Amino acid sequence: FGTAPFAHPDIDNRSQIASLDAKTGQVHFTDGTSVEQGDHILFATGYDFSFPFLPNLKSVHKRIPGLDQHLLKIDDPTLAFIGMVTGGFGIRIFEWQAVATARIFAGHAAVPPQAEMEKWERDRIAQSGDQAAFWTLIPDFEKHFEALRALAGEPAPGTTGRVLPPYKPEWGDIFWAFVRYRVQWWEREAAEARSSSGPRSLKI
Structure with a gap:
């Protein structure tokens, strides 16, 4: 915002x-x-993650190094980390990640070759750096969704597994419309406050 x-x-x-x-x-x-004499201090620092049950796993710049597609541990693809991305589409991208993970763990989808997964991480670092932009989806929504859809593949024959539809540009349009709506709301509230000389109350 x-x-x-x-x-x-x-x-x-x-x-x-x-x-x-x-x-x-x-x-x-x-x-x-x-x-002078601050009344309260709120620590709005965002969040980090911790995996104390995986003592050898250390985060670097709030990301887990050695993941392919922000998901599979390259040196041990029996480990998957769902939800380690940000930048919009949270719930939907988590679903795509979950379907891909379930298919791989069930043996219905193949783990990419290790060299290919390592190249993906190197290319991602070269493109986005090794900090917040690395695990932020904006603006490459389609690329991330389609990569996970390709990784998941189709449901096993004769099952009712989830069919992941192709990415639709209108998903991005809806997301950006929501962002614009919120920004415009904040701008209206600020303009109203600046034009008011009396007591103000913020409507939420």
């Missing part, structure tokens, strides 16, 4: 917190500014 949620006149945007003074209650920021 960019900076739209934070462009409200009642929000004072600051840099990162540099230090806290326990005696005075002052909050000091990295740009040299400070506020």
Whole structure:
């Protein structure tokens, strides 16, 4: 959503917190500014993940290294990690990942050759870097969905397995329409607040 949620006149945007003074209650920021006696500090830091039951698995820049298609562990494809992506389409892409995983584990779909999986990760790093953009789907929705659909293949003959449909551009259109709707809502609220001289209440 960019900076739209934070462009409200009642929000004072600051840099990162540099230090806290326990005696005075002052909050000091990295740009040299400070506020007196902050009432509350909310740590909105996002999230990380942990797999304590896999002690040899270490995350790098909030991603699991050595995954093919953000899913299969390259050196041990009996391990799959569903949901390690972001950037829209969360529930739907998780379904595609789950179907591909189930087919592979059931023996109805083949694991790609290891060299091919390693190349995918190298190419992804070369394209997107090794941090947040690596595991962000935007803007390549179709590429990710179609790769998982190809990995999953078709249901086994005579079964009622899930048929993954081809990616449809309107899925992306719906996603971006939702983003625009939310941004426009924030912009309207900010404009209303700026034009109001009396008490304001934010309608949610």
